[in-house]
Amino acid sequence: MSGATHSASPGPPLYDRGAELAAVARLSARAAAGTGGVLFVTGGPGEGRTALLARAAYDFPGAPYRVAAPGHRGPWSAARGLFSALAPTPSAARRALRLARDEGGLDRAVALLTAASASVLVCVDDLHLWDAHSRAALAAAWQRAGGGVPGSSGRVGWLVSAARHHRFPDVPGAEAVRLGPLTTSGARAFLRDLCPALTPDPAVEQRLLDETAGHPGVLAATVRLLTAAQLLGTVPLPRPLVDDSVLGEVYGGLLGRLPAASRRLLARVAVVTLAGRTGAPGSGAAAYGAAAGGGRGARGTRPSPEPLEGLVADGLLTRRDGVLGFEDPFLGRAALASARPPTAGTPAETAADRAAGAAALPAGEGVSPAGPALRAGLARSEGHRADRLGPSEAVRALSPAVRGREQLVRGLAALAGGPVMDAYEALLQAAELLRERTPEEASDARFLAMEAAWAGGDVEACLAALDGGGEAGGTERDFAEGLSAALTVRLDEARGALERVVAEDGGSDDPRLLLRAGAAALVLGNTGAAARVHARALARARAEHRTALLPHALEQLAYGELRAGRYSRAARTAREGLRTAEATGQHNVAAHQHAVLALVASVEGDGAAVAEHAARALATAGPHGLVQAATLAEWALARDELARGLAGQAAARLVPLVRPGPRGGHFALRMLAVPCFVEAAVAAGREAEARVAAEEYAAWAALGVDGPARAQLARCRALLADGEGPAYWFGEAVRRHESCGNDFERARTLLAYGTWLRRRRRPADARGPLRDALVTFERAAAGGWAEHARSELRATGGASCGTADPAALRELTPQQQRIVRLVASGATNQEVADRLCLSPRTVDHHLRGVFARLGIRSRVELPGVVDGWDAERRGQSSTAPRPGGR
Incomplete structure (x- = not known):
């Protein structure tokens, strides 16, 4: 430095x-x-x-x-x-x-x-x-x-x-x-600067320019290895000019910082690319399979397709039309050089011969090395010759393990950004091809197929993927059996197996095992454990620089926070997840994050954001069959409509989401949307449909897989009850909300209760629930819902804000006055802290003192206090004597 x-x-x-x-x-x-x-x-x-x-x-x-x-x-x-x-x-x-x-x-x-x-x-x-x-x-x-x-x-x-x-x-x-490569004229000028004491022979100069392809570092490293006689053309140049030592000098630092598995994958893709250039049949079609090959890694650890996706996400590999390659061809050659044993080849050695030598990379136990198979068009061990077979026959002649890995990576590509049921089929094929030779990889493929079917909302496909995994053991078997039992509503059987997954995998350092444990916790309805485990998975993925896994980890964490009712956290996580998903080309994950953001915006009352995020989610969800993302997006639109008083429109939108069967919403979200449907349907005069949905919801709530379900069921019954029945059920709902932890749903119940009391001409009784609802909505930044509560509170004759004496503001310290003005203008605690160079904890401490001094209950009342103070100051200024008596 x-x-x-x-x-x-x-x-x-x-x-x-x-x-x-x-x-x-x-x-x-x-x-x-x-x-x-x-x-x-x-x-x-x-x-x-x-x-x-x-x-x-x-x-x-x-x-x-x-x-x-x-x-x-x-x-x-x-x-x-x-x-x-x-x-x-x-x-x-x-x-x-x-x-x-x-x-x-x-x-x-x-x-x-x-x-x-x-x-x-x-x-x-x-x-x-x-x-x-x-x-x-x-x-x-x-x-x-x-x-x-x-x-x-x-x-x-x-x-x-x-x-x-x-x-x-x-x-x-x-x-x-x-930065990019130099033009021919720029490279020529740079070359002459590199050789100030002599002028290279024109033929030597042209060959240097051709073989270094405008890469300034490669050109400089190559020139440094040449003698003056070679530059002048009196001594023949080496072949190739850009040799392993040049590539090692330029690219050694980059390759040396990559994990060993990533270096091996780069070398395999380089073998395939080189084989394709030499005319090997089937090389392009099987590029994915070769790249994902390699059997067991160091120390017997199981291979994972994730490093391949990470290399694509990081831009070290490109993926076009299902074929992998290098944007920088020198990187591929450097990867081959780093994997090749340090033996000198003869000058007459061809590119294909060098590819064959490099293909002797570590292969899995019993797995045909991908390089020779692709160079010749088929595995030598199977006794065929490339010149006797066409490309499609050559691909069929590859070993089942190589073809299985090809399907595995094709399935991963579709899972990231294509039709998810196409991914499901490819991943199931991969599992069958890999089952005999590499059962661990087959197990991975089956779980990935289950993920695809889950995103597509197909219960039968999920069960088929799970039921075929006889090769699984330990917590993998627990997860498969527990999830199968849950999907077939055998929760007593599911609970023990899934709890073992949460307990054992939840303490792991492997992000994939942590994500599995978090999924198990969500199925059990343990949203606190799910958020905690998914946060740990995200931290481990970041620490290990597993770029391709980050969008999925953020997606799962955002959904866990959403289920727990922590909407601001869900939004922050989803925004980061959206950025990483778009940066890595994982468009299906991006659609899910848009759906989460739409649902959060429906809580916040931001109709424009709801419409934008829902539209972007549905634009991908439709053609790719993402039933889960589509259900979340439609639910968000319905909640926004309900908040704006469009109950009939909201009920019509929610009917298909809560309807059972293949044409309904996502199986894991259907019951979660029922309380919203009941509220909309009752307001729209569709009570008969609301009662049917509420009865099914009652049976589901009794299973205990969702914390707020019993409280929301009581709210549904209050909305459907006659006479004084709602008073009992609203009271029961509020009591049950106290132990479930979802403050937003509690506030919705209080709002509904206060509204019912006001309509029963009991304004004094209505003010307490409505004030509590207003404060909670404000804390959740649920602007639209807060305004609804505020209007109901005004209708009772109670003031909703600005009740403090404006003169009390002058008793605050200057720092407190600055904080009050910033908060009154809409700033969050973090924004105030950044503006005033304080910590958020200090800002929160000052606000508590302000509330006590002013006699108000929440920050939602601060704008009225500040407006009153400013009005008082303006009044004093207007009555002050002017110069000259005017």
């Missing part, structure tokens, strides 16, 4: 980087003008990210700081290096680190350390190598400032580079540029 010093030179000249240098100039200008900002630079190994940062630091007129990735990646190691570069003394660096680490103030620490500079450019190289703590703190600082740094008056510009596969955080106003 280096401090604020200009380099003695700008480094080697940059060619074909006009757009990138223009973006750097814009960033520098913003920093000089006091508006600051962030510029992200991404590129592959050797494409010149570090050179661009060196040139930017050299050209910057203010104080440039160069910050490289640390040599180790312990917690906060990168932030420590950043502050060491910025701070004038070690003690100042330590103080800055404490501020960033203990108070979440990395932005304030940077502002303090750079306060003496008129403008600052911080060049951060290799952000992808920074530790997670430092990256998160830096991202939070950028996001809070919208690209600038609070407290620094926008004097700081951030120029940040990372490898191409790294995903930068979402920062408002940030620019991003991507």
